[in-house]
Amino acid sequence: MISLQDISVTFKADKNKAIHAVQHVSLDVDKGDVYGIVGYSGAGKSTLVRTINLLQRPTEGKVIVSGKDMMALNDKDLRESRKKIGMIFQHFNLMRSRTIYDNVAFPLKNSSLSKKEIHDKVTELLSLVGLSEKAKAYPSQLSGGQKQRVAIARALANDPEVLLCDEATSALDPKTTSSILALLKELNKRLNLTIVIITHEMQVVKEICNKVAVMENGGVIEYGSILDIFTKPQNQLTKDFIDTATHVEHGIETVITHPTILNLNEHDVLTKLSFVGGSTGEPLIAKLANTFNVQGNILFGNVEILQDTPVGTLLLVLSGTPEAIAKAVRYLQDNGVTVEIITDEIIAEKKNKGGAEE
Template identity: 65%
Template sequence: MIELKNIDVTFEDKEQTVKAVQEVSLTVEKGDIYGIVGYSGAGKSTLVRTINLLQRPTAGQVIVKNQELSVLSPKELRTARKKIGMIFQHFNLMRARTVAGNVAYPLKGSELTKEEIGQRVDELLELVGLADKKQAYPSQLSGGQKQRVAIARALANDPEVLLCDEATSALDPKTTGSILELLKRLNKKLDLTIVIITHEMQVVKEICNKVAVMDDGRVIESGDLVSVFTAPKAKLTNEFINTATHADQALEKIRKHPSLLDLHANDSLARITYVGESTSTPLIASLYAQFGVTTNILFGNVEILQETPIGNLIVVLNGDKHQRDKAIAYLESKQVKVDLIDTSHTVIPLRRTKIS
């Protein structure tokens, strides 16, 4: 559906040259909800604007539905852009127009009659849950309602792709959840391919099936959501994931309570991650039964990502070192990842295993 090949975007002025995007290649399949995550200045918003050529790349190819957009004539590009909707952080609604007027605006100059435009607007407002706000003005709406109007407007020309540039950043957590649920529903109902730009891995976790992590204009890691979450390769990816799973906050709190970390010679602090079928297996109980290793659970949660359960535990393993090593080997044999944590400095994975 979308293929970015070796995309570079460079901005130049008299004083400096900024390489906003560097050698990025991504493939977004039809029906994907693809998340691109990174801190401010990573280049993600610039990258997403190349998909509809709002930002022309300095180098590389942008291919959407087997069309290379950069070689299209202005008229052909306008036609292609109609099939790529876009929503933004600050909604970009026209204050002087009603909700209906905002949604109808992209249809101005189309071949539809006034009655057909009205019918299309009604359908879209019903779709986003705002049928009763048709004659309201943006100033009368909440932030979530404004974003729903922006989504309806972006869908006016029946696009096949929806680009979301920090679309939930200005919303509170509850409203963010409702907008993400709406996007998931539209993805399924309309067979809509969605690309989401965000600095919050929590957003990616809630909605995306694939993710790319950007830093300093480059994609440093990408893949399907479950693989990236359970076996991150880049340090930055691990930081985002720890924030989204609350593991980093849990470790920080544990460190501030010395009584919890009164470790002795036969103790090890560890983070345990387990996926899929392993989540429902009584592995912790098995450690004592088979190896005499007791497990004190300091933190635990279970996430459901793309219908796959993923468990995270921070534990203290107690027992003879030889038995602890055997217990860890047992966990690894069950496709469980074990990170031993050095408690003297920042968290340092001492032992890692790949989940198959």
């Protein structure tokens, strides 16, 4: 559906300085994907996504959308192709002096549709986003979530195949964010709409995306299916994003900051266990005690459902002899559990925070 091939974008800040906003990124988005692009501010997410509709022309590389080489199109064909790529933004970009109806009708102004057809289309779009009652209202009379719904309706006016969302929920509270994400997911399913979402929140990705790319310093450092990235992240930055989204970071923070929780004896090992799918329900910890004489003390636990698959995390203190613990860890790994030993990391962090008990 979308193929970004070796895309680079360089801005000339001044005569001597170039900003390499995007560097050699290749990315393929399939029809029906909800593709998340996650990264911190300045990573190059917006610049990359704006190359899809050529709001930003790449300095190097090729952009193919629906089989068309976008950079080879003449102005007229490019205008037509852009109609099939809707876009929504963090601050909605509605026209304040026009009603909700007129905002949604705006992209149809020069279309071949009759007045009646335009009316039917706008009515249908407002109903699709749940705002039929607001047709005569003005943007200032709407909440942030409602404004974003209008922006979505407007972006869908030309029946696009792709919707680009640039931090579309960043200005919204968590509840409104969830309702907008639910709407996007519904549109993805109902209209088979391909969606590309830029965000700095892995939580957003977790809620609706089936694939994700992680960007840093203009490059994609990791990409793949949500399940693969959440269960087998390769880069520290990806791990940090995931820990935030799965509340594990908060769990670790609690363990560190409450001295009564983490009292490790000699040979005790603090582990972070990650489970996927079937292994989540297994009584593995009971087995550690029975078979290996290793006691497991759970400090924190969390289960998420990603793409209909349960994904769990446990912070677990293992107590026993070093040999027994090594065997227990191997047993867990043999049963599909990813085991990270984080004792040293946590103690160092605890010392940094001044909460260490020598």
